[in-house]
Amino acid sequence: MNCELVQRRLLAAESPEQPPADVRRHLAACPACRAWQRRLAQAEQQLPYLATPPSERKDRVVRLILNAPNPAAHARTGAGYGRGAWSNTTARERGLRKAALAIAMAAALVVFALAWWLLGQPTPAPQPPSHPTADRLRKEVIQITDATPPGSAQRVEQFADFGDRLVHQDVIAAQNEPERLRQVAAFYVAFLHDDLVASVRRAAPHLSRAQLEALAHRLDRAESALSTMLGDRDLKPENRKPLNEMAAAARAGRNQVLEILDRKAA
Numbered sequence: 001m002n003c004e005l006v007q008r009r010l011l012a013a014e015s016p017e018q019p020p021a022d023v024r025r026h027l028a029a030c031p032a033c034r035a036w037q038r039r040l041a042q043a044e045q046q047l048p049y050l051a052t053p054p055s056e057r058k059d060r061v062v063r064l065i066l067n068a069p070n071p072a073a074h075a076r077t078g079a080g081y082g083r084g085a086w087s088n089t090t091a092r093e094r095g096l097r098k099a100a101l102a103i104a105m106a107a108a109l110v111v112f113a114l115a116w117w118l119l120g121q122p123t124p125a126p127q128p129p130s131h132p133t134a135d136r137l138r139k140e141v142i143q144i145t146d147a148t149p150p151g152s153a154q155r156v157e158q159f160a161d162f163g164d165r166l167v168h169q170d171v172i173a174a175q176n177e178p179e180r181l182r183q184v185a186a187f188y189v190a191f192l193h194d195d196l197v198a199s200v201r202r203a204a205p206h207l208s209r210a211q212l213e214a215l216a217h218r219l220d221r222a223e224s225a226l227s228t229m230l231g232d233r234d235l236k237p238e239n240r241k242p243l244n245e246m247a248a249a250a251r252a253g254r255n256q257v258l259e260i261l262d263r264k265a266a
Helices: 003-012 021-029 031-049 058-066 091-119 132-147 153-173 178-206 209-230 237-265
Strands: none
Touching: 003 021, 003 031, 021 031, 021 178, 132 153, 132 178, 153 178, 153 209, 153 237, 178 209, 178 237, 209 237
């Protein structure tokens, strides 16, 4: 997903501050789009406070609308002719409807002008192509999402298996490739928050205490494995930060699962 598509999705979103998971993954790795998202959210928050310029002719226009003659009064009479919703509506009611329509159109123009201004801002510099490792991991998550029902214990279990593979296979395979390890770490952090923990929250009513405890234990083991790697005296200095980020994410994920477990027990 590129920056242009992400920004279009944010413009179309009902709440730019809560975009879908695929957009959040892009935002996690793109500072330019995160800044654009903040600017859009701030603009939407200020929209209700935009002042409407006064109009000296407003009263005159409203009077003309309300006092307009009823078209049905000049229509030919006949069996059923001129009767219906229009002829049974008073001039005042029609005027009020037109006034309401005019107000709605004015509000739509304000929103359009705001969106046009945002689109006119400088476009962020093109981001470098995504790393093949991140692309592969993203495809695996999409496959799990497509193959499992939302809010199901099955999806939680498959996401948990995927997280374990990231820690015990992908991290080990990338230890001699700092850029690849950074990609794995960034993906793992976003995955735990946006996919694994989010799926646990949704599936909580269908998960037993034993299942939640087992998941918390798996995340605890992931943190322990990452901490062991950090204690390796031969660890490359450039690998320390991504491993620290992954360990912190695993710890935070475990704590969130335990909170869900506590609420379920209550």
